[in-house]
Each structure stands twice: as C-alpha cells, then as structure tokens.
Amino acid sequence: MNRFKASKFKNTTPKIPKKDEWISDVRAGSAASCGNHIKSSCSLIAFNTEQGGGGVLGLVSLDNGNEGKRSVSQLHCHADLVTDFDFSPFDDFLLATCSADETVKVWRLPESGQTVPSSPGVTLSPGGGRVENVLFHPTADGVLATSAGRVATVWDAAQQSQLAALEDHGDQIQSLSWKQDGSLIATSCKDKKLRIFDPRAQLTAVQNAQGLQNNKDSRVIWIGDTDNVLCAGFNQMREREVRVWDARKMGSSVGSVSLDTSPGTLIPLFDPDTGLLVLAGMGDCVMHCFEVTASQPVLSQVSQCLTEAATRGIAMVPKLAVDVTSCEVVRVLQLTDSFIVPVSYSVPRKSGQDFHGDLYPDTPGDSPALPAEEWWSGGNKQVKKVSLDPAKRPIRSFSSAVIPCSMGGAKPEPTNQPTKKELPIEKNRKEEDASGHSSSSSSLTSPTTPSSLVQSPSTPSEPSSGLGTSCSQRSLQNILGPSSKLRHTQSLVLHRDTHITNLKGLNLTTPGECDGFCVNSKRVAVPLASAGGQIAVLELSQPGRLPDSAIPTIQNGVAVADFSWDPFEPRRLAVAGEDAKIRVWLVPEGGLKETISEPQCILQGHTEKIYSVKFHPLASGIIASSSYDLTVRLWDLGSGQEVRVLHGHQDQIFSLAWSPDGQFLATVSKDRKVRIYDPRKSTEPTQEGPGPEGARGARLVWVCAGKYLLVSGFDSRSERQIYLYAVGSLSSGPLATVSTDVSPSTLIPFYDEDTSTAFLTGKGDTRVYVYEITPESPHFLECSSFNSSDPHKAFSFLPKLECDVREVEFAKALRLSKTSIEPVVFRAPRVKKEYFQDDLFPETAVWWEPALSASAWLSGSNGQHRKISLQPKGMTPVSEAPKEAPVRKYAPSSVYLEEKSDEQKKDELLSAMVAKLGNREDPLPQESFEGVDDDEWDD
Secondary structure (H helix, E strand, O other), X not given: OOOOOOOOOOOOEEEOOOHHHOEOOOOEOOOOOOOOOEEEOOOEEEEEEOHHHHOEEEEEEOOOOOOOOOOOEEXXXXXXXXXXXXXXXXXXXXXXXXXXXXXXXXXXXXXXXXXXXXXXOEEEOOOOOOEEEEEEOOOEEOEEEEEEOOEEEEEEOOOOEEEEEEOOOOOOEEEEEEOOOOOOEEEEXXXXXXXXXXXXXXXXXXXXXXXXXXXXXXXXXXXXXXOEEEEEEEOOOOOEEEEEEEOOEOOOOOEEEEOOOOOOOEEEEEEOOOOEEXXXXXXXXXXXXXXXXXXXXXXXXXXXXXXXOOOOEEEEOOHHHOOHHHOEEEEEEEEOOOOEEEEEEEOOOOOOOOOOOOOOOOEEOOOOOEEHHHXXXXXXXXXXXXXXXXXXXXXXXXXXXXXXXXXXXXXXXXXXXXXXXXXXXXXXHHOOOEEOOOOOOOEEEXXXXXXXXXEOOOOOOOOOOOOOOOHHHHHHHHHHOOOOOOXXXXXXXXXXXXXXXXXXXXXXXXXXXXXXXXXXXXXXXXXXXXXXXXXXXXXXXXXXXXXXXXXXXXXXXXXXXXXXXXXXXXXXXXXXXXXXXXXXXXOOOOOOOOOEOOOOEEEEOOOOOEEEEEEOOOEOOEEEEEEOOOOEEEEEOOOOEEEEEEOOOOOOEEEEEEOXXXXXXXXXXXXXXXXXXXXXXXXXXXXXXXXXXXXXXXEEEEEOOOOEEEEEEEOOOOOEEEEEEEHHHHHHOOOEEEXXXXXXXXXXXXXXXXXXXXXXXXXXOOEEEEEEEOOOOOOEEEEEEEEOOOOOOEEEEOOHHHOOHHHOEEEEXXXXXXXXXXXXXXXXXXXOOOOEOOOOOOOEEOOOOOOEOHHHHHOOOOOOOOEEOOOOOOOOEHHHOOOOOOOOOOOOHHHHHOOOOHHHHHHHHHHHHHHHHOOOOOXXXXXHOOOOOHHHHOX
8 A cells, every 4th residue: 555645736836927917006014913914805905004103904806807907995994003904704895903002993895996984883992902813703703803912802793792801821812713613712822822712611721732932923723624723933943833733632742844943923824625734934035835634744845935025924815716717726915015916826737727626625605604692602503615616606695794784884873763774765754853964984973863963954055156956956955964065176286387396304203283384375384304493494486396405494493393374474483392482483585595593582481392382363473382381371472471371281282273253262182171261361261171082182173153163183992083062062072073084193174264164184194084064963064085195294274365266266285295395276166167156255354464463462352354355356256147048958848749640740751751852843864864866776
C-alpha cells in the first residue's frame, strides 16, 4: 500500500493578475491593531485607510463590473482607529466595526451607486477600553463576539443586548474564532494561553493550554468543523510558528511548523472545503500556502507566492464568490499601501470551462441556520449547504434582521406609531402630524420624536423664480413635509486662474478651537509651521502662483492659538498666542511688502493660554477672548484695557459667539453646558442649558435673527451632532438634533442670515453640510452638500458682497488645501437668471461699518446696521417679472379622442390626396411627348 496520500490540491498554483486588474486609489493605513485590516463579502471589500485618524474605512465592489473600473468610497465610522471589522456570513452588506473609541457599530452598507450611510444601525459599548476584535457567528443571525482588554463578550446585535462576558483571561485578548458549528469559541491571549469557551454553558474556559511561547501578537482559527484549532505567532526564539491543537485534549500540540524570524504578525486564513491554509505576515512580500490534514504530517507546504509590495492586510474571499469555471479554489486579497491585489489559487485542469465537482464540495450557503434567540437557548443547527455548480446555485436573497434593508441608517426606537413605509397616502393625510422626510443620509432626531422629526404639512410660498411648483408637487409636500428652496444647491470650485497656489510650510496643527485660517474681503491670513508663530497675509486681488522664495510674514513671536480680522478695519488682525497675550497687528496698505514684528498693541490679562478671540459685530474696537483660565474677557482696543471678566465655566471653553445685535455672548464648554451672558449687566451667565455630551470639541453660532443657537459637537458615542436651541428656553435643551457622521474633527459652522442657511465642515473633511434653518419644525432642511476629492485643511466664508448675484451665488468661501487656496461658490439653480432673485437676496446688513463706538456700547447703548440692496443696476426683480401665459405644447386630448364617422374619414383622406396631387386640370407630362410616323415602325 502506498503510504503517501494523494491530494487533489497538492498542485494548487497562486496567480497574481496584471496590474490593471488591481484595485487602485487605495490609501491603506498602517496603524497597529489585532485585525486583518481588510475583509470581503461576496459583494464588497472593506479595508483600513489612513484618513480620519484611522476612523475611516474604504469600501469598494468585489466585482470589477463591465468597464473594469471600481471607485473607492469612504465610510466614516468611528472617532478613533478602526481596530477590526467583519462582514456577516449571511448578508453581503452588513458590516460590524470596532474601534479604539471603545464602541462596536453595525452598518447597513449600500449597493453599488448608492450613498454611504452616515450613521450606524446598531451601536454597542462593551466597556473595558479599546475594542480589538469583532466576529460574526457562523450559524446564527445577528450574534457577535467582541474582545476588549481581558474580556470577550457575546452579543445579540438585533436586540443590542449582552449575552455573555467571558472574563477568564490574564492579559489582553489578541484574537477570537468561532467553531464552524457555532458551539465553541477560541481565544488567544497575551498571557500566552489558548482558551476554549462554551459561552452558553459557562463563562470560564472549558479547555486551556500553554500556547505559543512568546507574548507577541498571535492569531487563532478553527480548522473547519473538526475539533482542531490552529494558532499562529512566535516561539521563544522569536521565530514565527504555526501550531495545531486538538481542543478535546490540549496537553500538547498535534503538529507545528516554523517559518522564519521576520517580525511581522502572521495572519492565517483557512478554507475548510479544500483544507488549504494561507499565511501572510504583516510587512512581508511572500504568502505561504499549506494543506491541513487530520493525519501526519498535519501541515504540508503547497506553494509560496512572492508579491510585488509589502502586505498591510490580507483577506479570503467567501467561497460562494470564487470563479469555478477557471478551477479557482481560493482567492486571497492582499492589501498594500496603494493597491488591493487579488491572488487566485487554482488547480490546473485540462478542461477549465467545465465544473469539476471533485474540487468543489457543497459549501455552507448564505441563509442562517437559526435566529440568535434559538441559538442562545441551546439550539444547534448547521447552515444548509449549497452547490457551487453555476447551474444549481440558488439565488441569494437573505437580509439580516439586525438592520433591515429598508432602514439602512440608525435603528429607530420602538414606537407605537407605524412607520412611513406602512402608511398609505390616505392614512398619512388623516394623521395629525406627518412623518418627517429627507432625501439625505443624515438621521434627524428631536427630544419629542426619538425616531424621526415630526413635520407639519405646509406649502411654502415663494416669489416666482422660473421653478414653478405643480399641484402634484404641492400635494407631495403636504405628505412628506416642507423642503428647502435651496435643496438643489450647486457648489463648485472656481477656475484655477482664481486660485492662490504653491503654498508651502502651512501649520496644519492649529488648536481645535481655531478655524485654521481667516479671511475678509481683501486678504487672507494663514499660519505657517515655521518657528516664531509666523502668519502669511495674502492679497485676494493677486491670485496665482506664489514665489518659491520666502514671502513676507507677520512675526507673532509665539505659537498662534487663534486669530481674527477686524470687521471694520480690513487691515487689523488680532492674534491670540499661547503666552496668554493678544497681539493686534496692522497690515500696511497694499499688503505685506516686508516682514513685520512690532504689533500695534498687546492686550494682556489672561493668566493661561488663550482659546479664541472674536470681534464685536457692531461696536468698533471691542474684542472677546476665552482662555484656559476659564474666563471670558472683553477688551477695548482704543484704551488697550480689559473692561469685563466673565466667570461661570467649570472646564475648557470650546467656543464663543456674539449675538447679531451685539447685546449677548454665548459660550459652549467641555463641562457640557451652553451659556448666555449679558456682559454689560453681569459677569455670570444669565442662562444655562445642557450642551453636547461628547468632550472632543464644540462650536456655536446665533441663527434666525438671534432667536436660536446652533451648536455643533459630539454625542456620547463620538458621533458628530448638530443641535438647535431656543434662546428663550436654553435650559430645556435642544429643540432638534441632526446626526451627521463619525469623524474626529469638530464641525465649524457658518451662518448666512439672508438665506437662513448654515454651512458646516471640519478640518480634514471632504464634505460641507448645508442646511436651511427654520423656526418651525423640523428646523433643519438639508440641501445638497459640497464634496471635494481631497480633504481641506480649513474652510472660511467671504462677505456677501463677494457673491455674484447675477449667477445666483448666495455664498462664497475659500478652501485651504495643503498647497493652495481655492474659491468655492454656492449657487441656486434658477431658470430666469436674467432677473434679480429678490427672494434669495433681501436687503443685507452693512456689517463692515460700525453701528456705534466702544464707549457707547460699554455705556449701555445699542445699535443696528443699516441695510442695502444687492440688486445690480438694470436688473428687474423676479417678483416683478411679467407673468407668462402658459403655452400648450400639444392639442387637447378631446381632439384626439373625438369620434369620426367613416364618411368623414373618407372625405379627409380624399382631400389629403387631392391636395398632394395638386391641380387636376394641369396637363400630364406624357401629353407633351411627340409620337413617331407609322412608317418608322417598319424595318
């Protein structure tokens, strides 16, 4: 008898395709975590990126489509590094993520061409610090296992409830693995032990063994449906080693193999149908393939695959997605710095187009064997297996109950009111309040309506602008609620001729309370990274490429904390420094021609570093500043003296803002409070209310003629939120809340009073959110946002006079990138652009002229700006445009539906023929022809 066994897969060959078949536009992250950094379902690929501090995942389709091009989208999922993630084995578009921000989130991802969600469907908080691992159950729908610190936790994700906490670990857990039948779970730990748990029977390990002899990162996986587990890590000699144990008797390993002394963590991937094990090390340029068998030798080397670039992560494509027509048995995705490289392992066969059943045994399908409740109560069932034969393969149709496909975003709280999908139109009309609607991906919530914003049906009336609202549209508005007249806002970057380019040495680490750069109608101030707190001042009237040589700057002397232009003197710049001083600089007429180092004056009074500095909106020469000494101080530039000190803050002051009439000052701070001061009457707050729960940062601005406060911040799960407060009832909390996305940067708001539009974006973002703010519910009406291909370092808006009203520009901003400053305009699409759109451009305040002096304001006087019209000469307001009579393009339906008798139809047909032939009395052409003589017919 031949003692050497024959294997169908001993000649399995890896193949790397041509470079044009790789997935490009990948910016892989290199942060250390216990995850594989890339995972795949049968439809999507998710991978770690370096953007958003590691809190962003890249998403790309697994199928290259008809044109062979795949676009990479981004999922902003956590406020800190994404440590691990996993696709559901039963739902291609259900993704679970975990992060160093100590949360676990479950997402319903879109199909190709749809919008990426901005909020998760489920959020779990295991506690115990950074969450390192997350893994779906192999047989039950919605069961998750996570690890954080020394505790592994089993969850029912659909119910958002914890099922078991496995605490029997001596150090940090490094990896998790479910057995294929879902009955047991294995863990590897930094204490060098390998443990087996039965979470439904007991919370302590049922088996444990001394695993690998080194506490460096290790990984554990089950060998299919057998009782063997495999652990990959390092031995005492710091060699990378793979060992296999029998979970029933873990006294010693049943097989092992040593590879090399490379320092990269080994990631094992196992295919139970073929018994093939693929090993790749982080930072390696080689992949090892072994065959795992029940008899000795347990591990047999099959092949090695040399790759072009170092490995940043590795994933195995699900078996249901392999190409059986080319005898592909395993496909691995290698994540590199710039590409995702598919590596195909195929068995060479002569007839590659036929289905080879001996290579493809039936494999577990995509329908779960049982729900989470049944599994937790003790049920054990196997996932029904399906054939990989294309002629017999069933249609994939399962959708997980964790997040139904119809929801996509955040999971609503239980409610007795039926969802909007369940309500027919007739029933909607009878409801006292209609359910809210938004075409965006943001989720809207308010204190009184946890699952959605309730809207009252309304039909806003607007002056005619060439975009008339039909009766059917008005009926739709009655059903779905109000929408913004700016909902179709068009935003674009202006031509390169208007850009300022070749910026060098920018300071990209300004404090979170600073906007990053500031602009006025004449010039822009940009902080530089060079020593001495240098600030470049660039003239907007001189766009183009900056010289390669050094440019003149303001030498502030200390690092810049914040800075602001005087609204009434475009040459005056107030700069707050980290030395607790405010230096006021005066730029020469025509701009900086040489470096200046002597300020106009220095304001000194704070005892610690200053957060922010803001000029008064009406009174000339009044400045407010906030500091680490937890005070807000008011200054009179005329005298150079401190005139008020406001108290009442218990922690860091994130932001301050003057009211439009200049009478009040609002602040938001780290002690989770929003405060309003009347600084001329009291040094203590006159009102106080609850602020954002998160402590990462916040901003605020007055809106709707100073009757409301818009606050941006973070919730307890580090998701970015926008809140709206009524100034008269601050203590009651926010009237409405909008959830945007997950990102570490604070949203910086800008408000346009003329259109009641708020623009919000953060440093490092690629998107600017646009909302129309209304005093009536739902308060936030989302408009089309601005998106850029690369992150901006800062975003600042120009005065309203800089807008081209002939092009219906209602806002204009400057976008600071790493090397340039680019103008961005926001336009409302209108048909009758030859008319002045007076519904969008009411009279605007002349805010560049002071309404009163500093001494008058301090003595108790109030004022207001005069207003001017933005209407250009020669343009007629659209409200006065002549009304055009509607022109019927087609004959009325009665013409086509009129019944005609047979005689009428005959008469019409005859008349048409006669008209076509013309006058019947005209001679026929042949009558003018000449004949021949009779004798000419003879021969």
